[in-house]
Amino acid sequence: MWAGNDQYQFFESILFETLGHTIEVTEARFVSGGSINTAARIFTPEGTFFVKFNHAEKEDMFEKEARGLALLRKTNAIHIPLVHGYGKNGGKAYLIQEFVENGGQRPDFWRIFGHALAALHSHTRPDFGLDFDNYIGSLEQVNTFVENGIDFFIENRLRAQAGLALYNNLIDHELYNRLERFYPLLKNLLPNERPALLHGDLWSGNFLVNEQGRVALADPAPYYGLREAEIAFTHLFGGFDDEFYDNYEEAFPLEPHFEARIPIYNLYPLLVHVNLFGKSYLPPVERLVKRYVGV
Numbered sequence: 001m002w003a004g005n006d007q008y009q010f011f012e013s014i015l016f017e018t019l020g021h022t023i024e025v026t027e028a029r030f031v032s033g034g035s036i037n038t039a040a041r042i043f044t045p046e047g048t049f050f051v052k053f054n055h056a057e058k059e060d061m062f063e064k065e066a067r068g069l070a071l072l073r074k075t076n077a078i079h080i081p082l083v084h085g086y087g088k089n090g091g092k093a094y095l096i097q098e099f100v101e102n103g104g105q106r107p108d109f110w111r112i113f114g115h116a117l118a119a120l121h122s123h124t125r126p127d128f129g130l131d132f133d134n135y136i137g138s139l140e141q142v143n144t145f146v147e148n149g150i151d152f153f154i155e156n157r158l159r160a161q162a163g164l165a166l167y168n169n170l171i172d173h174e175l176y177n178r179l180e181r182f183y184p185l186l187k188n189l190l191p192n193e194r195p196a197l198l199h200g201d202l203w204s205g206n207f208l209v210n211e212q213g214r215v216a217l218a219d220p221a222p223y224y225g226l227r228e229a230e231i232a233f234t235h236l237f238g239g240f241d242d243e244f245y246d247n248y249e250e251a252f253p254l255e256p257h258f259e260a261r262i263p264i265y266n267l268y269p270l271l272v273h274v275n276l277f278g279k280s281y282l283p284p285v286e287r288l289v290k291r292y293v294g295v
Contacts (some may be wrong), residue, residue, distance in 0.1 A: 012024065012090055018087070024045060030044065035070075046098065050098065050099040057138075065134070067134075069097075070083065072222055075119070080220075083095065088145060104209065137272065153225070153229065153265075170279055197223075199221075228258060231245075235266070253279075
């Protein structure tokens with residue numbers, strides 16, 4: 001960790017680069033930045049800022065994140081923290097955003113959250129994908145446009161992650177080939193709805209409670225995809241109240257028997273976690289494939 005003066009010089013330097021004038025940093029508190037970045041809450045006479053930074057191993061990561069945040073913010077469906085700027089300074093890449101003050105959940109927090117996510121998902125376009133690739137965690141996420149949502153899910157999500165896991169010896173050829181036998185079944189297992197704008201990495205660690213006691217979303221990996229994949233991911237690690245699901249359904253009903261499809265959609269985040277964190281995430285992948293294609 002830096003000496004105190006070096007920290008403050010870095011923060012003041014990037015604030016100057018971003019905002020175009022000198023701002024004194026009066027205090028800096030390091031906060032959780034996930035497994036990839038370091039993050040800090042920066043206090044200044046002009047307000048409080050949230051800064052994320054890393055060693056610029058992937059120089060376009062924060063540019064892509066800023067573009068994704070801007071895309072989601074433009075919908076006005078849900079609070080997305082404002083991006084002040086991003087760049088590179090002293091060998092570190094950085095992103096500067098508004099700091100979301102926690103106001104404590106309002107009694108209607110989950111109801112509003114469910115309706116807000118449904119409103120986000122109502123934004124659509126002709127094809128599945130996005131006009132730029134981005135990242136989920138530190139992994140590249142390919143968003144090449146595909147006309148059919150199930151084909152997009154197979155090619156740009158499942159097959160891409162399975163191929164990476166095979167290349168890195170995290171899965172063997174046997175499991176890879178069983179996954180290949182599983183993909184053709186999906187056209188009869190998943191509904192092919194219209195493209196929906198997704199946050200793309202929606203788990204309990206990526207939503208905040210803002211000053212008004214309502215939801216704000218952070219760390220997106222957005223694209224236009226199958227909305228059921230987003231709802232399924234919220235089930236993977238928990239942390240979402242039943243009232244959230246009830247009110248989402250009220251605003252934008254899911255196709256019948258969604259619960260049976262949750263493990264299928266969650267193959268994607270599970271394979272992402274295999275590639276990021278190792279083989280401990282493989283058992284549910286193996287169980288699902290065994291269920292549909294056998295050993």
